[in-house]
Amino acid sequence: MSISPGPSIGNATTPRWPALSWEERPWESSLPPDLLSRSARETLRQPYRAAVVPAIADLDVHLPRAAAAAAEGASALIRDFDAEAGGDVAPFSAILLRSESASSSQIENLTSGAKQIALAEIGEDARRNATQIVGNVHAMQAAISLSDNVDGPAILAMHRALLESTEPDLAGRWRTEQVWIGGTGISPHGAAFVAPHPDRVGAAVDDLVAFAARDDLPPLVHAALTHAQFETIHPFPDGNGRTGRALIHALLRRRGLTRSVTVPVSAGLLVDTRAYFDALTAYREGDPATIVHELARATDDAVTNGRLLLADLRAARGEWRARIRARSDSAAWRLVDLVLRQPVITTATVQRELGISHTNAMRAIEHLVEAGALEEVGGRRRSVLWQAGQVLTALDGFAARAGRRGLGQL
Template identity: 50%
Template sequence: MAAEQFPVVGWPPVSHESLEWTSRYEFGPRASLGERTERYSAAVPALIGTAPYTPPGSLAAELEDAAVALREFDTELGAGIAPFASVLLRTESMSSSMIENVTANARSVAMAELGDTSTRNAMLVVDNGSAMKAALAAADDTTPGGILAMHRALMAHSDPDQAGKWRQEPVWIGTSAKSPVGADYVAPRYERVPGLIEDLADFVRRNDLQVLAHAMLAHAQFETIHPFTDGNGRTGRALLQAILRGKGLTRNVTVPISAGLLVDVLAYHRALDAYRDGDPDEIVRMGSTAAFLAIENGRRLAADIRSAREGWDGKVTARADNAVWRVMDLLERQPVVTSRVLEDELGLARNTVWRAMGLLEEAGVVLGVNKHRMGRNWRSEEVLAALDAFAQRAERRGRAD
């Protein structure tokens, strides 16, 4: 079913249609079943494939400043030997999950990456990271199929039956979990989803919009469509990253925009509501603000990890060709490792691994821990603390606001 076209002037607001909802309930002393039919209002998003958007002067200037800052950050942290690309992707996955109240500390996430299934939230964060990777892989050709791949990676473990499938049922936000009647927002009926996503893909393929504004508008439209039964927010923020990469605003690292949005989640939700009312400027401005906050926080994280590495170099005495230096390089981006990881990632023999890790344990660079069924792992407490501090800075500022 086609969505309504946008008006000639201004950004197209969401319209609505009245639908029926039949609910079943029990009544009487013998708990007989009855039915009640009520009406509710569902969104009808406009098509935006060719919709014009020109930010007002002050916002346009903010967007250009943010774009310059993003490019500088991407170049700065993407250059040299410091492997910040994977570190920042992990922080983006953690921050995006935290917006949905899925929280896990850095150690739990690192263990989940190694196959530890004991902490559900950590597994969800890892799956979110997989969705981010799928998004970046699809960055040059963001199609409906690419969006399904992002969702499939995200929901592979938590909801495999619905992973990578457009929803076939109503979804809504707020009020009752059993009925859309009176909900804060009811997404468009599922029959509209494929056409709306095709239109969104057309919008993404355009090259006439400022990139950060382009990404935020596409993200807001995706959240308005809400094409999945679950995981829409995390998939939508992965899509945002795909657009930034595909349009060339970022080339080397995943700028943790979600950490900036996390600073004021209520404002983020209000901006999405304003977008649906035909005011796109607030969600675009949120993208600019979030970019600056993410850059500030990301630079502090990078500085903390560099400081940790400098400390390690001062503690270890070994020949230049000793494996410990390569292990320390790996620890900067993967703060928990096992013998198998070191063998696979660095091509080290097992006896070399144990000698190197023994030396690093003695120097206080890593802490060795035996975990049931996983054997021994080694942790950089300093890098884990730096990752947790990154999350806490964003979350703490969000609570203060």
């Protein structure tokens, strides 16, 4: 094999950071030759070029003043939003985590309405995309719960939580095959990006984990660079993007930038996915500042959108509480917060979550139906469901705003 240097940095204002280098590897095709054209057979006989990821564990990080300032401003926004939402942490932490998971999935073109996601969460038959998004919710939950020690087993646990219900054969395992982005599914020849050969994944992940363990970098900068390095390694055959964005939240929580809620930064990245992917490309070419700028920009959009979502939900909660006619010790009051975070319910859901009998669950549901908070709908399994239409509308509105450019100017 041969290794060649990556592109040089021509802009003197861009900080020095090691670019990728490339190595040639032979390609062994499993396709019968008679199914390929002559030109395709000739292409597959040629070696392909795979990335060689530089070690970053002990590198000094020097950013231009503008990037450092953007990261500092975004960090202040995250702290403020975490404090604001944390006052209602019971319902809103779950809502924000689900919204972040849905936005992260949408970056991978996995889209679903809020109702479908809610159905999947309670075990009702739902479309495959919704089931995959719920897997991403589990990955985000794992990222937060394992944030004290962001190591190899923790990353594998995030990936396992993401894919165990849809792709169990791949879940929680480092890849053993070559992967690439773009081009064709036949071979990595002509791909936009060819990740490192699988025999380099182990060492690259060890280096990444050592970098993630540092505490001498500003938290948002640390999260951005860890994420970009992870995406460059691409250590899994599938689910790298969603796992890598869960990793952002693990770093933000480990470094104490968030304490109560998941700030929906993927919703900010979704506003301009081209800029996000371009920033990852720039990182691979030796420019760490662009991905820091992009995460800072996404934070601004995410906090704007998140505040609108919480305002909608708080308004709905206030309206319901004003209309509920129940005793002060009624489970109806606790049910309000439950349907904020789980907007489609069954009586079994209410019994389990509130620890009450079927009779008391039905009474609480009836109070919320009378208050206009819930309406009865049919389930796919002939079960009776109730949904909170205002919550579903607010969540779908959040998703729609996340797909718009210039959200921070709203």
